Amino acid sequence: MRKKFFLETVGCQMNVLDSELVVATLRKAGYELVQDPKQADVILFNTCSVRQHAEDKIYSALGQLRRHKERFPHKIIGVLGCMAQKDQELIRERAPHVDVICGPGQLGKLLHLLQAVERTRQPQLAVSLGRAEAHRPEVQESFESYDPLREPELRSNHFQAYVRTQFGCDKFCTYCIVPSVRGPEQSRPPHEIVAEVRYLVEQGCQEITLVGQTVNSYHYRFGDGRLFRLSDLLYRLHDIAGLRRIKFITNFPRDMTEDLLQAVRDLPKVARYLHVPAQSGCDIILRRMKRMYTVSFYRDMLQRCRETIPGVAISSDFIVGFCGETESSFQRTCDLVATAGFKNSYIFKYSPRPGTKAYELYPDDVPEEVKRRRNNDLLAIQAQVSLADHRRFIGQTVEILVEGPSKWAYKLRDRISSVQADSGLPDQKSSEKEEFLQLTGRTDTDHIVVFDGAMRLVGKFVLVQIEDASPYTLFGRYVGLADVPCDRIVLGNALTNDPDSAGQGSPLGLADAVGSGATISANPTASEPRFRDWNSSSETSAPPQAPSRRLPLPLV
Numbered sequence: 049m050r051k052k053f054f055l056e057t058v059g060c061q062m063n064v065l066d067s068e069l070v071v072a073t074l075r076k077a078g079y080e081l082v083q084d085p086k087q088a089d090v091i092l093f094n095t096c097s098v099r100q101h102a103e104d105k106i107y108s109a110l111g112q113l114r115r116h117k118e119r120f121p122h123k124i125i126g127v128l129g130c131m132a133q134k135d136q137e138l139i140r141e142r143a144p145h146v147d148v149i150c151g152p153g154q155l156g157k158l159l160h161l162l163q164a165v166e167r168t169r170q171p172q173l174a175v176s177l178g179r180a181e182a183h184r185p186e187v188q189e190s191f192e193s194y195d196p197l198r199e200p201e202l203r204s205n206h207f208q209a210y211v212r213t214q215f216g217c218d219k220f221c222t223y224c225i226v227p228s229v230r231g232p233e234q235s236r237p238p239h240e241i242v243a244e245v246r247y248l249v250e251q252g253c254q255e256i257t258l259v260g261q262t263v264n265s266y267h268y269r270f271g272d273g274r275l276f277r278l279s280d281l282l283y284r285l286h287d288i289a290g291l292r293r294i295k296f297i298t299n300f301p302r303d304m305t306e307d308l309l310q311a312v313r314d315l316p317k318v319a320r321y322l323h324v325p326a327q328s329g330c331d332i333i334l335r336r337m338k339r340m341y342t343v344s345f346y347r348d349m350l351q352r353c354r355e356t357i358p359g360v361a362i363s364s365d366f367i368v369g370f371c372g373e374t375e376s377s378f379q380r381t382c383d384l385v386a387t388a389g390f391k392n393s394y395i396f397k398y399s400p401r402p403g404t405k406a407y408e409l410y411p412d413d414v415p416e417e418v419k420r421r422r423n424n425d426l427l428a429i430q431a432q433v434s435l436a437d438h439r440r441f442i443g444q445t446v447e448i449l450v451e452g453p454s455k456w457a458y459k460l461r462d463r464i465s466s467v468q469a470d471s472g473l474p475d476q477k478s479s480e481k482e483e484f485l486q487l488t489g490r491t492d493t494d495h496i497v498v499f500d501g502a503m504r505l506v507g508k509f510v511l512v513q514i515e516d517a518s519p520y521t522l523f524g525r526y527v528g529l530a531d532v533p534c535d536r537i538v539l540g541n542a543l544t545n546d547p548d549s550a551g552q553g554s555p556l557g558l559a560d561a562v563g564s565g566a567t568i569s570a571n572p573t574a575s576e577p578r579f580r581d582w583n584s585s586s587e588t589s590a591p592p593q594a595p596s597r598r599l600p601l602p603l604v
């Protein structure tokens with residue numbers, strides 16, 4: 049009988065991609081993926097260490113499994129990913145019933161680890177070297193590449209895929225644990241990435257998203273000394289016939305180079321969407337975070353992006369309540385959000401992480417209720433900005449890639465089914481249900497659009513006329529298939545990007561609106577979530593989607 053495995057994933061796009069590859073490997077080895085951990089012979093957690101909240105949830109889940117493991121000692125429990133790399137000893141202490149601990153740089157060994165547990169009934173550990181444990185080349189080598197050939201049927205859909213451009217990070221922002229748990233920054237050779245994308249496209253993939261902790265710092269040096277940058281990679285990928293859209297996340301503000309912006313401008317397949325986390329609008333806090341730029345540099349960078357790429361949409365990340373953040377520091381962040389014209393922002397409350405510089409150097413001195421209030425205030429400001437941004441689309445026809453039914457559509461369908469069951473009415477035929485589903489998709493500027501349409505449109509590029517807008521979603525009417533890419537629709541920026549306006553209230557009067565207590569509540573929506581994002585449940589702003597949506601976590 050086939051062995052069954054369950055895999056729960058939390059965290060960023062890197063983890064989503066890692067999990068996809070783990071699923072592919074285990075299924076290839078004959079395992080069957082199941083949705084209920086109780087049915088599984090192997091229960092795995094792909095973990096995140098960016099916030100305490102995410103770690104607490106994993107320990108809680110492991111605690112709940114203790115009794116289960118006592119009753120079924122042959123079952124294997126594994127902790128994968130960043131927590132495994134960071135907290136090997138702690139996991140063994142707090143959850144001694146865990147059989148496998150496997151860091152993100154060792155996932156290629158997972159199958160062997162599982163087999164070793166079966167054989168020996170002894171716990172197995174595979175982690176990479178810590179950054180202080182050896183010289184850089186050895187540490188680098190200990191983080192192994194894990195990007196086996198992709199199998200379309202093992203992805204959540206056949207038309208979209210993440211593709212890794214690099215591992216690790218060398219920026220060392222003081223609040224961030226990523227450089228420790230994911231190791232030194234290493235760019236993959238271009239030929240590997242191009243071959244992987246070609247393979248994905250042959251399998252029907254139309255949209256790829258290049259992912260890296262700081263994707264725009266991608267650089268690969270050939271043996272003869274030539275440098276290959278992200279812009280070069282975009283040109284190479286753009287030539288692949290059949291590929292319709294290329295996205296890349298997440299960007300570091302200092303690495304937003306002219307060649308990259310020009311490539312986005314000049315290559316029609318490259319999405320006009322840049323996620324560039326600012327993290328704070330206060331220079332003192334940015335210095336404490338060791339972000340290596342000032343607010344004025346960031347504003348100039350925004351201006352360069354918008355001057356070079358007409359119609360580009362930019363989103364950001366912010367951390368509120370970082371150590372030493374005063375009311376006036378926070379006010380500067382509010383000013384930045386009110387005036388910068390972000391499409392959306394992901395907003396997080398600071399969570400001190402052992403092992404980071406900030407944890408060592410600065411007291412976590414902003415009380416939790418203040419963090420919460422600032423989080424809500426910033427969300428409210430961003431919601432007003434997002435609404436203005438979204439309203440510009442009303443009356444326009446946009447091209448979107450249809451991703452699937454909206455979450456609201458799933459809820460409605462379940463509700464109809466339960467009402468029918470209660471009333472004794474016959475169930476609708478599934479084909480009838482499909483005809484009336486609310487579908488969701490994204491423009492090349494990453495704006496979320498919902499419209500009513502048939503399931504057969506999922507995975508296709510279609511044209512939708514926008515009729516209404518909320519802060520997170522555009523609502524439209526299906527116009528037809530976009531068989532060939534339509535010309536880019538370029539809308540002017542509704543918001544001023546004039547750095548001189550900082551601190552003087554936004555041109556939309558947002559400061560007044562917020563000051564008077566007027567808020568727009570965040571009502572994010574999402575297409576069918578592919579993983580549970582425990583971090584985002586209470587701590588992030590949610591961008592987009594009609595009635596509800598999973599938010600990617602920030603990579604920078």
Ligand code: SF4
Nearest residue numbers: 217219220221224604
């Ligand atoms: S926040 Fe981003 S850029 Fe900074 S250290 Fe972490 S992963 Fe690197």
